[in-house]
Amino acid sequence: MGENKRLEYKETINSNTFLKTVSAYANYGGGKILFGISDDGEILGIQDPVEAKLNLENKINDSIRPVPEYALEIQEGDIISLTVFEGMYKPYMYKGKAYKRNDMATIEVDRLEYSRLILEGQGQSFEELPALRQELTFSRLEEELVRVLEVEKLDKDILKTLELYSERKGYNNAAALLADRNDFKGVDMIRFGKDIDEIMDRESVEQVSLLIQLEKSMGMYRKYYQYEKIEGVERRTIEKIPEKAYREAIANALVHRAWDVKASIKVSMFEDRIEISSPGGLPAELSADEYVNGQISILRNPIIGNVFFRLKYIEKFGTGILRINHLYRNSIKKPGYKVFENSIKVVLPVMEELGKFTEMEAVVWRQMQGQKEMTRVQIERNTGIKKDTLLRILNGMIEKGFIQKTGAGRGTKYIRNVSTDN
Numbered sequence: 001m002g003e004n005k006r007l008e009y010k011e012t013i014n015s016n017t018f019l020k021t022v023s024a025y026a027n028y029g030g031g032k033i034l035f036g037i038s039d040d041g042e043i044l045g046i047q048d049p050v051e052a053k054l055n056l057e058n059k060i061n062d063s064i065r066p067v068p069e070y071a072l073e074i075q076e077g078d079i080i081s082l083t084v085f086e087g088m089y090k091p092y093m094y095k096g097k098a099y100k101r102n103d104m105a106t107i108e109v110d111r112l113e114y115s116r117l118i119l120e121g122q123g124q125s126f127e128e129l130p131a132l133r134q135e136l137t138f139s140r141l142e143e144e145l146v147r148v149l150e151v152e153k154l155d156k157d158i159l160k161t162l163e164l165y166s167e168r169k170g171y172n173n174a175a176a177l178l179a180d181r182n183d184f185k186g187v188d189m190i191r192f193g194k195d196i197d198e199i200m201d202r203e204s205v206e207q208v209s210l211l212i213q214l215e216k217s218m219g220m221y222r223k224y225y226q227y228e229k230i231e232g233v234e235r236r237t238i239e240k241i242p243e244k245a246y247r248e249a250i251a252n253a254l255v256h257r258a259w260d261v262k263a264s265i266k267v268s269m270f271e272d273r274i275e276i277s278s279p280g281g282l283p284a285e286l287s288a289d290e291y292v293n294g295q296i297s298i299l300r301n302p303i304i305g306n307v308f309f310r311l312k313y314i315e316k317f318g319t320g321i322l323r324i325n326h327l328y329r330n331s332i333k334k335p336g337y338k339v340f341e342n343s344i345k346v347v348l349p350v351m352e353e354l355g356k357f358t359e360m361e362a363v364v365w366r367q368m369q370g371q372k373e374m375t376r377v378q379i380e381r382n383t384g385i386k387k388d389t390l391l392r393i394l395n396g397m398i399e400k401g402f403i404q405k406t407g408a409g410r411g412t413k414y415i416r417n418v419s420t421d422n
Contacts, residue, residue, distance in 0.1 A: 002041060005101050005287075006031040011038050013052050013080070019063050020106045024099040025084035026068035026092035027109070027117055031101070035080040045078035053080055065093050091117035102341065112260065126260045127301045130169045131176035133183060140209045141178050141307075148311050162310075163303045174303035177210050177259060186213045187250075188264040189220045196268075206264065210254050210304065214313065217250045217267065218243075224269055225350075240350045241274060242327040245335070249346045251313045252320045253278040255305045261342075276346045281339070288339040292321070324348070332357065332365055357402070360385065360393050365402065365416070373406070373413040 003009055006029070008021050013035050025031035035056070036046040046052045053072050061067055069085040091098040091114060098109045098117055109117065119125060142154035151158060159165035164175035176182045186206030193200050201223075205216040225240040253265045258280025266277040282291055283298045299305045308314045315323065324335050328351070336347035357365055367382045368374055380390050394414060397403045404415045 003039070003104050005103060008033045008104070008106075009037040009039055009041070010035045011044055012036075013046065013056055016059065016063070017106075018082075019059065019094045020099045021101070022060055022064055022068065022070070022082075022084050023092050023094040023097075024101045024106050026064070026070075026087045027090050027098055028086065028100050030084055030086040032084070033082040034075075035082065036078055043077045043079065046080055047078075049074045049078045049080055056080065056082060063094055068092050088121070090121035116260070125301070126258075127172060127174040127177070127303050129173050131171045131173050131182075133176060134170050136171050136175060136179035137181070138175075138178065138209075139180055140211050144211055144311050162307055164307075172303070173259065174301065174307075177304060178307060180209055180212075182207055182209075184259060185262060185264040187217050187254075187267060189217065189267040189269065191220070191224055191269040194271075204264070210308075211311075214247075214250060214254060218247060220267070220269070221246050221274070225274070241348050242351065245324045245327045245348055246274060248314070248320050248324050249276050249348060251308060253344075253346075255308055255314065256280075256300050256344075258300065271350075273347055273349045276348070278344045278346075279342065281342050281344060291339060291344075292337045332362055333369065358393075358396075360389075361397055361402070364390070364393055364397065368403070368414065368416050371416075373415045375413055379414070 006025075008018070008031070010018055010033060018033055018035075021031070021033055035052070036044050036049075038044055053074060057072060060070060066087070066089050068087045071081075071083045071085075073081050075081050091109075098114055099106050100109050100113065101107075116126070119129075138154055138159075145151050145154055145158070156165060159171075159175065163172075164178065165171050171179075177184055184207065186204070186208065188204045188206075189202065190199055191201035192198060201220075203216065203220055205213045221241070221243065225246070226243065227238050227240075229236050229238050250265075250267070253276055257265060257278045261279040263279040265279065266275075268275040268277070280300070282288065283300055286298045305314070314320070321337065324346075328334050328349075331349075332352040333349035335349065336345075338345040338347070352365075363383055363385070364379060367379055376387070376390060376394065379385070379394075380387060383390070385393065394403065394405075398405055401417055404417055406413050406415060
């Protein structure tokens, strides 16, 4: 196994740089360091591993504050294994600095991350901190609680039950985010034309309740991605992008984003897709693969999440991506998920039903997705479809209006007809 975020190799114990990684593992999710292995995985072993093991133990105990929980053992080949466990008393510091793992590198945390570590060490999160503004009103939240939960009115007892208020600390940040007015950023929505230089419409919703932000976001979606079609005597609503998928993505962005980051959720609307970018990246304990595959969910804002759950804005925790993917089960275009260090992007494409393509046309269409243009040779190489068969498929797709052909001879190229996306 090669080095990764949770595994680091060290040839010797001579350098103290490993102590930065000990700090990182104790602060974020734990990990292992193997001494006596080169960067490319060659087993070298450690001379006098018993003495070296004692030396490592002294270095950790003398240099990391507070001392983290760890285990040292000598393995076959005179390799020393150091396992560091994530601690409860964060931040764990080396020479007065706290560290984290960034892929396979160990780096110092910034001021924001350091503040979060302090909160974690105190058993708190940002949404639990007392709100700076304590004169709050909750008319919109009350409307929804009356409508969905059939309460008579919103009082202090219900706010306490929802963990939005306590007699000792007053309102917390979660309460402020659900209040009618607050001081937080919100959702910035832009409808683009042919490219990002052509802005057709824009609406920013900020310093208001998350419930209003969700409502306004849904209104912008319905304006551009839903229309009514009359079939006989019936009027039917057509969704270019599934409303439930968009609602799920927006609700999850509001629930899971890092609210201590002074940035808006960005909703970019194009003819063929919607991109939703949420500030904050993933919680340190959650890997990109676990997030994308919907295997596990770590709720960054459980108080807000609980209110959204009670109001039926979100369903079961941790299944958002699975539900979005299920809504696209019959579409050639699939949702996309991109995880960056400080943000997460969800891409919801305009639906393309499999039913309008033959099986072989669908194979070609998928290969052309995301490509400006492709030659017949490129498509042949990517799909494995023989030349004569592929030409028949391409000509059939041209006749149906799915694709267009440009150029001639060796310069012939095929382009997807974006009008079929609708």
